[in-house]
Amino acid sequence: MREPNRERVPPARRTGLRQRLAELRGPEVPPQPLDARALAALAANPGCKRRAILDGAGVNKTALASALGSPSAFGQSQFAFMRGNAFEARVKADGGAELLRLVHEKLDAGAVPPTTGTVPDLSAVGPEGRTARTALALREATDAGVWTLLDHPLLALDVAGSPAFLEPDAVVVHPDGSWTVVEIKSFPMLDGSADAAKVGAAARQAAVYVLALERVAARLGAGPEGRAGDAAHAEATPLTVPAPSGLPTAALATPASAEASAETPGTRNAQDGTRTRPPEVRHTVLLVCPKDFSNLPTASAVDVRKQRSVTRRQLDRLTRIEDIADLLPEGTCFSPDLPTADLTAAVESVPATYAPECLSACELAFHCRDHSRAEGAVTSLGRSLRAELGGLTTVDDVLSAARGETGDPTDPAVAALRRAAALRAEALGSGARPRAELLGSTEGLRAEASGRAAC
DSSP: OOOOOOOOOOHHHHHHHHHHHHHHHOTTOOOOOOOHHHHHHHHHOTTOHHHHHHHHHTOOHHHHHHHTTOOOOOOOOHHHHHHHHHHHHHHTHHHHHHHHHHHHHHHOTTSOOOSSOBOOOOOOSHHHHHHHHHHHHHHHHHHHTSOEEEESOOEEEEETTEEEEEOOSEEEEOTTSOEEEEEEOOSOBBTTBOOHHHHHHHHHHHHHHHHHHHHHHHHHTTOTTOOOOHHHHHHHSOOOSOOOSOOOGGGGGOOTTOOSOOOOOOOBOTTTOOBSSOOOBOSEEEEEEEBTTSSOEEEEEEEOHHHHHHHHHHHHHSOOHHHHHHTSOTTOOOOTTSOHHHHHHHHHTSOOOOOGGGGGTOTTHHHHHHHHHHHTBGGGGOHHHHHHTTTOOBHHHHHHHHHTSSSOTTSHHHHHHHHHHHHHHHHHOTTSOOHHHHTTSHHHHHHHHHHHHHO
């Protein structure tokens, strides 16, 4: 798949954008880093400009939701956080010996066993320094041809014109020079399988890391000057193997020999030592979880080609941050310290695209849901229903069309609604609630949608 051309942004414009985002966030408010979990949620709803500008500006949406009077109700408990950190420390103990053993067993059984591994120091000043140090460590490990574990490397990914710094749990460099993303989770793997929803969330998160690693590989594959761009790398690495249709728990049983990419690892010119191909970023990641009810680590290979492809396509659809910022009223600010009325007006100045799926992915979901219901937006009932109703965007429009008061009779959505309403009235008979009363509520609309599906 060919990526869109990314024009080089002049330094003055980048500086102006940073200043504008700082003003939106609040002069005294530190930026909130955009992690892979938030980035995966943003890619799942690319049409929401509100989340795009808030994440791009580094706004703390948890504090913002509380200031608006609609606090978020999800997040990781302190106990789960501590348990996850303890399990990750055990997996990476002794220089990552157990982790490298699992990578060798599940993903690269034909390679030399990792008797000893290298763990480079990735410490540096600031996110830009850590990103550069990570790229240098990846290049050195690829050239060395030995098992190498990068513990919490930092990667950069451009998201709608704003840089996002991502920190995977670990990245392993194989002896053949290929790279593997490792995700360490604290949910258990029972009898070789884990909860499908949690595995899917981990796969979407790992796909973001894979995309960021591919950018690093593209630069390393260009030679010492790093002249090759992301588009060239994307054209050189097409998704030629059909991706799986879903990610059930059976995906954890992916054979160790199945590789997610047909590329060959990075190679170097024998004469001048310059790299002729970018290093391979494997599309099969390693998911490490506790085994059954113990604290012993076990692992399974998860193919993230489908998640990577979808995430890349959705991120490309995002409106660039500067374009959204240019449309905001002068003086707009999302600082939680502002009065509630001013803060509400600032948030409502940015259009949002709410759907029930936002409740498990966005801190502002409750606030957006209340306003979506107040406006009668059909999306508050689900994206699938919204797609079936075509040009009928509000509940009032749908109810009016179903009653036969408005709407084009030749419109398939209007015709189906009227047909379903007639069938329902006939089935309910004279002793049932009047059709107008039935269709005058959200409950009636849900029933109407079910009747339309039956037709």
